[in-house]
Each structure stands twice: as structure tokens, then as C-alpha cells.
Amino acid sequence: MSHIETPYLMFLGDAKDQLAAKTAAGVAHWRPDVCLGQLRMAGCNADLGLPDMSLEAAREAGVRTLVIGVANRGGVISEAWLEVLEQALKLGFDLASGLHNKLADVPRIADLAAAEGRQLFDVRHPTQSFEVGSGRKRPGKRLLGVGTDCSVGKMYATLALEREMKARGLAADFRATGQTGILIAGDGVSVDAVVADFISGAVEWLSPENEPDHWDIIEGQGSLFHASYAGVSLGLLHGAQADALILCHEPTRPHMRGLPEYPVPPIHDCIQRNLEAARLTNSAAVCVGIAVNTSGLPEEEARRFLDETAEAHNLPAVDPVRNGVAPIVDKIQNGASGRLAS
């Protein structure tokens, strides 16, 4: 995939509520500098807090890409949307979409994009082919987010780490493995959509050899303990050859996401199992911290949970939103002088 060009205009369509625009909200949160405005249609109940902007105004403002960061109703792209998307192509915008169904599969859109010389980025669907993972050690340092479950804040935690590391002058790049992350970074691979044989190869491609002190901060997916998706998580661990893991956790979840019969694993077991697997391709892998999404807890309880977690595992434990990730970056910097040690 080539890089998605910025600035962006965020298309919210007729999103029925704020949750339907979750992807767009993630992009606007992490890339306020490139999200110049939002385009909302009649019936839209979402709001990113960005200026409302017509396609024509966006063109004046220098926007290059219309980003569809919204779940469409019923899985089909409505006629009303199509008119806006066609108009955007005619005005010279590329389209980038986090939808399950591909823009490239809609003949009206695909044909017009080809005729206008515009690009379509269906970021959930990798278009390039990958090599099988080689397992060969490559220069550069890598950190991977792993989790007790899916959707526990791995993207948020890894983006926060990239931001904090860059603020300290460290060489660090976020590497996106899911659709929201790709729209934020401008490129990446939806690893869960890669053919199974190539999971680790795709991650090797995503985080290639680099300067010895450069950090790739790789967004994780799924969990080794998730009965549906663990294969993706294991391929990610092996392809990343991670020097450092951060364990991400959401403490109020009653069971694994989508699997009522499966309890969330203890943090300790999850760290151990991930280290065990990571050490196949990097024997020096260590865990450098725990990122907890405490949004479901009152502030006092959240603080107590973080304190107890840090003590129990002898690792920094933070909520990236409430506290930032400075203690984890401290640990990475302290470890970087010699071998990273947990």
C-alpha cells in the first residue's frame, strides 16, 4: 500500500450515533493536525468537534483524501453516500475507507477512480502480497502491544508510547496493524485480513530492519487467550521479534469479548505466555509495562488498581489516558543502556 495522502476530510455519512463514527473519532484524536474538517449528511448523529466542511471548501483548504471512518448501516454503501463519494473523486480527492465492504468492489466508484486517476484505500483489505516469515533477526528495536483480550486499548497505548518517545527525542515509529491505526499512520497492514501462512511475514514487512536505536512501536491485535483470534496474535509476536512487550488490560470486562464462556486470563499468566512465545524469535524479549484502560472504574478505584498491579508484577502500570505512559518509557530508556531487563 502506498501512503495515504493528508490532509483529511472526515466523512461521517449518516452515522446513527457517536459509536458508529468510532474510527473517525480515533483518527481525529490522534491526528488533529491533519483532520481539517468533517462532512456530515442529513440524519448524522455523530460529531467529531471538527469544522463542518463541504467538499468544495475542503478542496480550497488543501485536503487530499476523504476518509470514510464510519460504520455504514446494514453493510451496504447507500445510494446517498455514493453520490458524495463520486463527487469527491471528481473534485480530485483520494478515498480511504475502514469499511468491511470494499470501495474497489463498487463498480461505479472503482471505474470513476480509475478514470480520474484517484486512489482507493480499503485499509481493512491488504492488496500487496507478502513473503512467508523468515525469522531472521533484523537490526532495530521493536515493541509490541499484547493483551489479555481484544479491544483493551492496544492501539491507544502504542500511539501514546510513540508520542512520548518522540517527545523525548527518541527515534520511534508507530506501526499500524488495524484499520483505525492505518488511517492514523497513513499506512500499515490489517494483519487479521492477511492469508494465514503470511501473518508473521506481513509483520516482518511492516517493521523492517532499521537503525540499531530506532524503535518500531507495533500495534497489537487480539490475544493469545482469545479462542477466535489467537493465531493472529501469535503470528504478530513471532514476526515482530519484539525486544519489549507491553501488556494491555481492561479490568471490568466480565468475559473475553464475544465469548461468554471464556474468562479473562490473569495478567501474570498472560505476560508469561506472551514472553514464552515471543522468545522463539527474540530470546531477549521482556515485558516493560502494563497499560490499563481504567475508564470503567471511578478515579480512586482506578488508582488503587494501578498501584496494586504495578506492585504485583513489579512493572510500571499506567492508564495511558489518565496518566500517560512516561513510567514505561523511563523503563525502556533505562533498559536501553544495556539489555532490557524486566
Add this chain to the structure above:
Amino acid sequence: MSHIETPYLMFLGDAKDQLAAKTAAGVAHWRPDVCLGQLRMAGCNADLGLPDMSLEAAREAGVRTLVIGVANRGGVISEAWLEVLEQALKLGFDLASGLHNKLADVPRIADLAAAEGRQLFDVRHPTQSFEVGSGRKRPGKRLLGVGTDCSVGKMYATLALEREMKARGLAADFRATGQTGILIAGDGVSVDAVVADFISGAVEWLSPENEPDHWDIIEGQGSLFHASYAGVSLGLLHGAQADALILCHEPTRPHMRGLPEYPVPPIHDCIQRNLEAARLTNSAAVCVGIAVNTSGLPEEEARRFLDETAEAHNLPAVDPVRNGVAPIVDKIQNGASGRLAS
């Protein structure tokens, strides 16, 4: 995928040596009753020991499917092959292929098959879509082959188990997860070609709920210790919800297949890691035996290796080719009266 119809005529093309016809040889070995003949072109150096048979003679003999069980030179289907395949379609045969490149992608073949109402089975490429794995426990018993490495005899061992169990009157079905296995069984899923999110879901589909005393004998793929393919192996473990594992091993391998820097793991570690992973979706999973491909050892050494392995792990250890798998089926039968215990 619908079931591939038998009997088969085995197409060997212009195979440059016996190894190039490995897939066809596997099918002929395990399904001698349905492989009525072989079709060899000028320059073919492979021989399955089947009667040489023209397409016309095969039609007379009742053959339904021409099976392309041979690696083609240079990855392209040659003009000379195409003439034979077209003739086969015109004579009313379906085509089943274990090639990397798809018959369905060759317009001359695809168009003719459609016109003649014949089916094309590109068994390396799943065509159906799968649900995400549910992790829900389903009735019936399941055994899965796991390995210290790729290509250590998992298919051979699981087919031998199916044969021995059926000979004892047990209800057992081999479930194929790779191209040769699919051509042998007539259906199955190439799990390494499934989109990563659906690995465990594809295996749940492949081995659906069944009678409580029925055994699905599931062909394994890869190894949890293979840096390229472990994600596939983990998805297989979780989707299979295996009651029983057999560990497959090849004792003369200098390193993991294709990965010179990676040693083959100790059998003990491999059993433990596989049980640990399997128990996420079936807490009662046990290992019931070790299948060793001793073809690289002299007979005396092979016997000693099997004896020592059996004693070290307190499990039956057999070479399915040299000794058959009776001791493993004994253990399965002894365990089946109560909980399977290792």
C-alpha cells in the same frame, strides 16, 4: 467446497522426477481403490505404479475426476498441459488440482468448465467463507496431529489412525487441512490459505458437532515452534478443541524446515506447549502418543529411538509406517471409557 467425485485418474504431466509427483503419490498410497490409473505425458519421469491410461480409457472405466497431483515447472501451466485438461473437460471429467496457481484463473479452463458444466477444485484455495471461531464446545471427540516441525508426517500419522480406528469398528473420520489430504479425503480446508481472522472458525467448520463417540482425526499443519507458521498451528489447536493430541517428530532434522537458525524443540517442551494452548478450548486435552518418522534412521537405531522416546515421555511412540499406530489407538480406547488420561 463440495465433495470431489471419485474414481480418479492421476495426471502426472511432465513431472521431472518422482518428488514432483509427491502429492499424487500420497493420494495413490492412501486411496488405491479410487486411483484407477495414471496419465503421463512425454518427458514424465514419475511413476505411481498405476496402469497408464488415456482419457478415453478412463472414461470407459468410470473415472469422474482428473487429479493434478504434480508440481508444475516454473509455476505456470504449460500449453501442453492445457490441451490435456481441455480435452478432459470436454470428455466430462471434473478437474481437481493441488497447484499453487489456480485452474480457475486460467480463462481457457474456467470458460470451458463453465460451458461444459464441470467443476474445478483448486484445493489449496478455499472458496467458501467461514465464521469467526466461536469457541463453543461441541459434541463428538477430536484428535489433532501436532508437530515439532512442518512436514514431519502429521498427515501420514492421522490417516494411519483413521484406518486403524475404522478397522477396530470405531467411528472415525480423517479431516484434511492441506492439499494432499483434501485430494485423499475428497474434501477439507487448506487452513494455511484461510484469512487469518478465520483460522479457528474454519477448523470448527471442518470438524462440526457429531455423535458423542465419534472421532474426527484432524490433520495438523506447521508447528507452534515454527517462526513462519505458528499462527496457523495455534488457530488449528483452538478450533479443533482437541480431546487428544499426537505429537509428530522427525529425529534427523538439523534445524526447523527452512529456518537454519532455529533448532528443533525438545519433544517434551513441544508436548507441554501444545497442551497448554489446546486447554484454552478443551481443558481435558491430553497427549496420547508420539508418531516418529524414522525413515532417516537404520532399523536398529529407529527401534532404540522409539523405545527411549516412549520411556522418556511415558507415551506410546511408534513409526506409523514401520510399526503402525495400534499402541496409540489402544491408549485412545483405554482412555475413552473414562476421561482420556495421559
